[in-house]
Amino acid sequence: MSTAPFGSFSPQGGLVQIGSKEELVRQRLEDERRRLEREAGIERRQVQRFQRPVERPFTKSQRDDTTILFGGLTWKHEKLVHGALESLGYKCEAVPVPNKKAFQLGKEYGNNGQCNPTYFTVGNLVEYLQNLEETGLTRREILDRYVFFTAGACGPCRFGMYEAEYRLALRNSGFDGFRVLLFQQSGGLNQAEAEAGLEMNLDFFLGILNALNIGDVVNDVAYQIRPFEVNPGETDRVLDECMDLLHEVMRKTQPYSLEGKLGSLLKKTSFAGTAEYLGKFLNQLYGDDYTAALREVRDRFNTIPVDRTRVKPLVKVTGEFWAQTTEGDGNFNMFRFLEKEGAQVLVEPIGTWIMYMIHQAKQETKDERGLDLIRNHVPKWNLAKVFGSHVNTRQKLAKLTVAEKIFAREYHKLIDALGGIAHHLTDQYELQRMGHPFYNSRAGGGEGHLEVAKNIYYSNKDLCHMVLSLKPFGCMPSTQSDGAQSAVVSQYKDMIFIPIETSGEGDVNAHSRVQMALGEAKVRAKNEMNEVLKQTGVTLEEVRQFAQENPELQQPMYKYGHHKGVVGVAANFVLHVAERMKAQRREVVVVN
Numbered sequence: 001m002s003t004a005p006f007g008s009f010s011p012q013g014g015l016v017q018i019g020s021k022e023e024l025v026r027q028r029l030e031d032e033r034r035r036l037e038r039e040a041g042i043e044r045r046q047v048q049r050f051q052r053p054v055e056r057p058f059t060k061s062q063r064d065d066t067t068i069l070f071g072g073l074t075w076k077h078e079k080l081v082h083g084a085l086e087s088l089g090y091k092c093e094a095v096p097v098p099n100k101k102a103f104q105l106g107k108e109y110g111n112n113g114q115c116n117p118t119y120f121t122v123g124n125l126v127e128y129l130q131n132l133e134e135t136g137l138t139r140r141e142i143l144d145r146y147v148f149f150t151a152g153a154c155g156p157c158r159f160g161m162y163e164a165e166y167r168l169a170l171r172n173s174g175f176d177g178f179r180v181l182l183f184q185q186s187g188g189l190n191q192a193e194a195e196a197g198l199e200m201n202l203d204f205f206l207g208i209l210n211a212l213n214i215g216d217v218v219n220d221v222a223y224q225i226r227p228f229e230v231n232p233g234e235t236d237r238v239l240d241e242c243m244d245l246l247h248e249v250m251r252k253t254q255p256y257s258l259e260g261k262l263g264s265l266l267k268k269t270s271f272a273g274t275a276e277y278l279g280k281f282l283n284q285l286y287g288d289d290y291t292a293a294l295r296e297v298r299d300r301f302n303t304i305p306v307d308r309t310r311v312k313p314l315v316k317v318t319g320e321f322w323a324q325t326t327e328g329d330g331n332f333n334m335f336r337f338l339e340k341e342g343a344q345v346l347v348e349p350i351g352t353w354i355m356y357m358i359h360q361a362k363q364e365t366k367d368e369r370g371l372d373l374i375r376n377h378v379p380k381w382n383l384a385k386v387f388g389s390h391v392n393t394r395q396k397l398a399k400l401t402v403a404e405k406i407f408a409r410e411y412h413k414l415i416d417a418l419g420g421i422a423h424h425l426t427d428q429y430e431l432q433r434m435g436h437p438f439y440n441s442r443a444g445g446g447e448g449h450l451e452v453a454k455n456i457y458y459s460n461k462d463l464c465h466m467v468l469s470l471k472p473f474g475c476m477p478s479t480q481s482d483g484a485q486s487a488v489v490s491q492y493k494d495m496i497f498i499p500i501e502t503s504g505e506g507d508v509n510a511h512s513r514v515q516m517a518l519g520e521a522k523v524r525a526k527n528e529m530n531e532v533l534k535q536t537g538v539t540l541e542e543v544r545q546f547a548q549e550n551p552e553l554q555q556p557m558y559k560y561g562h563h564k565g566v567v568g569v570a571a572n573f574v575l576h577v578a579e580r581m582k583a584q585r586r587e588v589v590v591v592n
């Protein structure tokens with residue numbers, strides 16, 4: 001459209017000089033809007049938009065008197081993050097798991113139309129601060145002595161609005177000026193500012209990553225043991241003890257720094273920074289602080305007697321990141337409910353999400369290959385620049401690949417130390433391959449294609465009897481993937497898939513829907529067991545008797561493999577025991 005200036009007559013009849021056609025259209029629209037408003041008697045009010053407040057900084061000098069609040073994960077992850085932050089010299093506190101009151105407060109003080117996790121997490125912070133006030137602290141003291149630390153992102157879903165939501169709700173609830181610290185998901189390993197109260201440097205990220213990874217594997221193992229424990233409550237008791245032990249280890253483990261004679265020498269050189277970075281990485285890769293503690297935890301878990309002959313449907317929980325992680329009202333206390341109903345829960349580790357972020361960054365780098373050349377109008381014959389751009393992309397990809405490999409190696413190292421029964425990280429490339437035909441893997445936000453891909457992955461690989469997807473009310477990406485899931489279930493007809501919308505109310509309704517799907521999964525688990533008993537020719541009583549005679553079979557760390565086409569723990573166990581019984585009979589025959 002041309003933007004040449006020209007004149008026009010206004011509706012009032014005068015000649016108005018209009019700068020361009022666009023301005024003319026805009027002015028006509030505005031005149032018409034005013035006319036219609038006058039006719040309808042609508043009065044225009046000044047719109048007051050929320051402005052991000054200028055935040056008071058949290059500085060290094062305030063560190064000793066300031067408590068960093070954080071939350072949003074399971075209590076196990078939070079306890080370890082607490083230890084990691086303490087080891088770096090911070091005072092910190094995890095806010096409790098959000099409850100319904102937090103949800104109501106989030107609704108009361110926040111914007112309308114937010115997604116469910118926003119209400120829960122924002123309201124939870126307000127509730128915590130109100131409780132502090134009730135203990136006798138003044139608002140000024142709360143503002144000065146506490147800060148909140150959370151993750152931030154630029155969207156594309158409402159996650160990009162969390163920071164603004166926190167600030168709005170804090171202002172509306174009377175805590176205007178309360179400080180919210182963000183670390184950006186895509187911000188890399190060093191987001192530290194000089195003299196910042198919270199230094200987001202390499203030590204900080206390694207500490208947090210170790211805490212999250214250890215939290216993941218311990219959580220996974222506890223969920224594997226609890227449904228089969230012989231003495232009710234024993235897993236939780238041992239878990240409590242183990243978490244205390246691991247918290248202490250996290251708290252006492254100091255980040256690597258250059259020390260000794262060589263360290264002092266290196267500190268005087270320009271190589272000091274690089275040497276320290278290198279030392280930190282090597283210490284991370286080959287240090288034994290966490291693995292030794294996990295071996296101790298493994299031995300403690302191994303004292304819990306288990307009965308693996310209990311037939312239980314295996315339920316894989318997926319969905320939106322927060323809804324599938326929290327262990328409270330935010331997802332209708334779904335984990336405990338499933339266990340109470342006789343299911344075994346397969347929880348989702350935070351590690352999958354971290355691998356997904358790296359995978360998406362790689363994907364983006366590949367997709368944007370050469371775009372800088374087009375943007376800067378670099379001709380094809382300028383080989384030096386074309387080559388430079390190519391090398392640049394290669395270097396970025398190589399760094400991300402190294403990050404991917406190191407992360408997986410570290411994660412699996414912890415699994416091995418904890419007895420090797422926790423689940424390995426799912427392969428992101430395989431998830432992409434499975435999910436992409438149904439949900440474009442370039443579409444970001446929330447769990448992206450993962451929700452769809454995990455459904456196919458766990459069902460097709462005989463890793464669960466049923467997939468339960470926890471989707472927050474008002475979640476944009478989950479709503480999209482819901483549409484795609486109908487195509488998935490119509491293609492994979494054997495799947496038992498149930499999406500549950502978590503809305504902060506309506507527990508009974510949600511539980512009853514889950515119960516119905518679980519009934520189907522229970523039948524499948526029972527049929528599978530009957531099939532296995534028929535195939536092996538043993539009875540459950542014989543298997544139990546054999547397990548009594550061989551105590552290692554009652555230990556949770558005992559490994560016995562997974563048979564293709566067989567999902568349940570009990571069915572796989574029977575197959576294994578039947579093989580051992582057969583082998584034992586053969587031995588007896590040979591001896592005689």
Ligand code: SF4
Nearest residue numbers: 115157159446475476
């Ligand atoms: S993924 Fe869904 S629930 Fe989570 S922040 Fe985004 S919109 Fe909200």
